[in-house]
Amino acid sequence: PAAPPRDAGRPRRPPPIQAAKQRFEVLALARDDGRVLWRRTAIEATPPAGTHPHATFASASPVTDGERIFAHFGSQGLYAYSWDGELLWSKDLGDMQTRNSFGEGSTPALHDGVLVVNWDHEGDSFIVALDAATGAERWRRSRDEPTSWSTPVVATGGGKPQVIVAATGRTRGYDLATGEVLWQVAGMTLNVVPTPIVAGDVVYVTSGFRGNKMQAIRYAGASGELDAGDPAILWQYDRDTPYVPSPVLAEGQLYFVKRNGGILSALDAATGAVRYAVRLDRPDNVYASLVAAAGRVYVVGRDGTTAVIKCGPSFEVLATNHLDDGFDASPAIVGDVLYLRGRTHLYAIARPLSAAGGERSAP
Incomplete structure (x- = not known):
């Protein structure tokens, strides 16, 4: 008999959603009860x-400086709104051509009146800094990078704010004021998605598509092309790293899932030493980034299951909760409330106010 095709038995990637006319909206909801305060249509258009x-x-994700809300719809534009929903300005940065029509997803970084957008795609990639008040362009730099979905972060260790972007060719640190490349290092895989994690003068970058890589880089004072022997590279790790969800740093440890779930790892952030790598019963499919609060790590799954893990060198599941929904968006923690955006509902989760002190503890 004829030999089976090489990909026999492998799950096939489902086809992309075809572009059709969409309404791109921004909603503001009250934190206490979820009522809609305002709703604006930014644009109605067919994606490219x-x-x-x-x-x-x-x-x-939208970002805010407490005065303005910035909604980034990629090829459909960037929109700045007042706190009351008035459109202040908009910016068209062009049309993206993403790898395999996987779509767009990088969120702008916002710091001290500067909005930074990374535009890595299959065309002419670039990074651009905009004035948050007006949308005027401050600087733009070309990037020799294929499509990536990683969100830039601004790091302030060493006294000079840097924009750090993880990508397939190089992770780079840019001077926030001028756009000058301060340092760069190779090592990430294809399809970089996770957002870098900054703690003090160290940044942690990772990716996990067709390979595994995590690097701890002392970005403050780093200069030029870095390699494995450079003292700025504190440690590297090459197992079980995430594809879509970003890690979380809590109480001196980095927590992350393998690829998109299944294996949860905890590493000492200072040394890269493995504290544990264990299989989660549930969730086993994770797109949402991990979050942490009050000595707990929250792993939210696509099937509606959330595992609550105790922070520490030993693995301990404190609770496994389920909602009749699915979650791909990353949770947000504000004060003592955990917000979850599901496919059908938005949830605010917290313990009831105590009768004695009128205070909540972490959910």
């Missing part, structure tokens, strides 16, 4: 390409 079937055409 399709998107991944597990994503949407509005995958980037």
Whole structure:
């Protein structure tokens, strides 16, 4: 008999969602009861390409400086609103051509009146800094990078704010004021998605598509092309790293899942030493980034299950909770409330106010 095809038995990637006319909206909801305070249509348009079937055409997160809200719809534009929902300005940065029509998803970084957008795609990639008040361009730098979905972060260790972007070719640190490349290092895999994690003068970068890589880099004072022997590279790790979800740093440890779930690892952030790597019963499929609060790590799954893990060198599950929904968006923690954006509902989760002190503890 004829030999089976090489990909026999492998799950096939589902086809992308085809582009069709969409309404791109921004909603403001009251934190206490979820009522809609205002709702604005930014644009109605047909995206230039399709998107991944597990994503949407509005995958980037809004960001705010407490006075303005910035909604980034990628190829459909960047929109700045007042706290009351008045459109202040908008910016068209062009059309993205993402790898395999996987769609767009990088969120802008915001720091001290500067909004930074990374635009890595299959065309001419670039990074651009905009004035948050007006949308005027402050600087722009070309990037020799294929599509990436990682969100830039601004790091302030060493006294000079840097924009750090993880990508396939190089992770780079840019001077926030000028756009000058201060340092760069190779090592990430294809399809870089996780957001870098900054703690003091160290940044942790990772990726996990067709390979595994995590690096701890002392970015403050780093200069030029870095390699494995450079003292700025504190440690590297090459097992069980995440594809989509970002790690979380809590109480001196980095927590992350393998690829998109299944194995949870905890590493000492200072040395890279493995504290544990264990299989989670549930959830076993994770797109949402891990979050932490009050000595707990929250791992939120696509099936509606959340595992609550105790922070520490030993693995301990404190609780496993389930909601009749699915979660791809990353949770947000504000004060003592955990917000979850599901496919059908938005949830605010917290313990009831105590009768004695009128205070809540972590959910």
